[in-house]
Amino acid sequence: MTQQQQHQARLAFIGGGNMAEAILGGLLACGYPLSQCVVSEPIQARCEFLQTKYPGLQTLSGSQANQLAVNGSQSSSHTSELINDGSIHVNATAASTHFPPAEVVILAVKPQVLRAVVEDLAAVLRSRQPLVISIAAGIETSAIARFMAEGASSDLQSKDLPPVIRVMPNTPALVLEGAAGMYATAEATAEHRRVAESLMGAVSKQVSWVESESLVDTVTGISGSGPAYFFLMMEAMENAGVALGMDRETAKALTIQTCLGAAKMAQLSDDDLKTLRLKVTSPQGTTDAAIKAFEAGGFCELVEKGVIAADARSRTLAKELGGSKL
Numbered sequence: 408m409t410q411q412q413q414h415q416a417r418l419a420f421i422g423g424g425n426m427a428e429a430i431l432g433g434l435l436a437c438g439y440p441l442s443q444c445v446v447s448e449p450i451q452a453r454c455e456f457l458q459t460k461y462p463g464l465q466t467l468s469g470s471q472a473n474q475l476a477v478n479g480s481q482s483s484s485h486t487s488e489l490i491n492d493g494s495i496h497v498n499a500t501a502a503s504t505h506f507p508p509a510e511v512v513i514l515a516v517k518p519q520v521l522r523a524v525v526e527d528l529a530a531v532l533r534s535r536q537p538l539v540i541s542i543a544a545g546i547e548t549s550a551i552a553r554f555m556a557e558g559a560s561s562d563l564q565s566k567d568l569p570p571v572i573r574v575m576p577n578t579p580a581l582v583l584e585g586a587a588g589m590y591a592t593a594e595a596t597a598e599h600r601r602v603a604e605s606l607m608g609a610v611s612k613q614v615s616w617v618e619s620e621s622l623v624d625t626v627t628g629i630s631g632s633g634p635a636y637f638f639l640m641m642e643a644m645e646n647a648g649v650a651l652g653m654d655r656e657t658a659k660a661l662t663i664q665t666c667l668g669a670a671k672m673a674q675l676s677d678d679d680l681k682t683l684r685l686k687v688t689s690p691q692g693t694t695d696a697a698i699k700a701f702e703a704g705g706f707c708e709l710v711e712k713g714v715i716a717a718d719a720r721s722r723t724l725a726k727e728l729g730g731s732k733l
C-alpha cells in the first residue's frame with residue numbers, strides 16, 4: 408500500500424537529533440505529510456535548524472514541549488497561554504497553535520535521558536495510548552514499561568500501558584536506504600506492527616522483525632552501528648589512496664562508488680558473499696595480495712570483535728540505564 412492510500416498517523420518525535428531527523432527527513436522525502444509531524448526538541452538552535460531545513464515543520468521546545476507533542480492542544484488559547492508563560496516555544500512557521508494528539512510517539516532521545524522523558528510522559532502516554540516506538544539504543548521494552556508504570560499514578564493498572572515497539576534503525580534512513588531491526592511487545596497488535604513497519608519501511612530498504620528482544624542488541628551491532636564501520640573502512644581506503652599519491656577527491660569518489668557497487672552486487676547476485684569475493688580475487692593477483700595483508704592483520708576477527716563490542720555495549724546500556732528490576 409502506498410503512503411497516499413493509508414491513514415497517515417500523527418507523529419510526535421520526542422527528540423530531534425540526527426536519528427530523528429533521518430527518519431523524519433526520509434518520511435518527508437517519500438511524501439509523508441509535514442502537517443502530521445511534530446518534533447519536540449529542547450535545544451532551540453536545533454529546532455531552528457530543523458525549521459530551516461523542513462519549512463513549516465512544527466517544532467516545540469521548552470518545559471512542557473514533550474507533553475504538548477503527545478497530548479496535543481485542542482485549544483489555541485491554551486497553547487498561547489503556555490507560550491506567553493515563556494514555558495514553551497513553538498516555531499513561528501507552524502500554521503497554527505492547534506496540536507492534535509499523537510497516534511505514534513517516537514522516542515528518539517539519548518538512552519541516558521530516556522527514563523526521565525518517559526517518566527514525565529507516563530500519565531499522558533497511559534491515558535492517550537499511542538503506539539510508542541523507541542529507537543533508544545540498549546533500553547529494553549520492559550524498562551520502558553517500568554518507567555511508564557513508575558511515572559504514572561499507581562491506580563492505573565498495568566493493562567493501561569501503551570504498546571511499545573523497539574526499533575534499531577540506522578542513519579542511511581535519511582537517504583531512504585536504512586536497515587532496521589524491530590521487536591514488538593505482547594501489547595502490540597498486528598495493526599501496530601503494520602504501522603511501525605510502514606513508518607520504518609518508508610525510510611529503510613530492509614526491515615527485519617526479531618522474535619527475541621536480545622537480538623535487537625545484535626541488530627545494533629550489525630546495522631545500527633554498521634554505517635560507521637563502512638565509513639571507517641572508506642576513510643582508510645581514501646587515506647591509503649592519498650598516501651600513494653592520489654588526490655583526495657579522486658580517492659574518495661573511487662572508494663564510495665566501489666562501496667556502493669559492491670553492496671549492489673551483493674544485493675542483486677545469487678552468489679554468497681564469499682563467492683563474490685573470490686570472483687574478484689585472481690590467484691596471486693592484486694586482490695589476493697590485499698586480502699592476505701588484511702588476513703595477516705586479523706581483519707575478520709577484528710570485525711567480529713567490533714560487532715560483538717557494539718552488541719555487548721547495547722546490553723550494558725540496558726543494565727546501566729534500565730536497571731535490572733524487570
Ligand SMILES: O=C(O)[C@@H]1CCC=N1
Nearest residue numbers: 544627630631632633
Ligand atoms: O552509537 C550508538 O550508541 C548508536 C546506536 C546505534 C548507532 N548509534
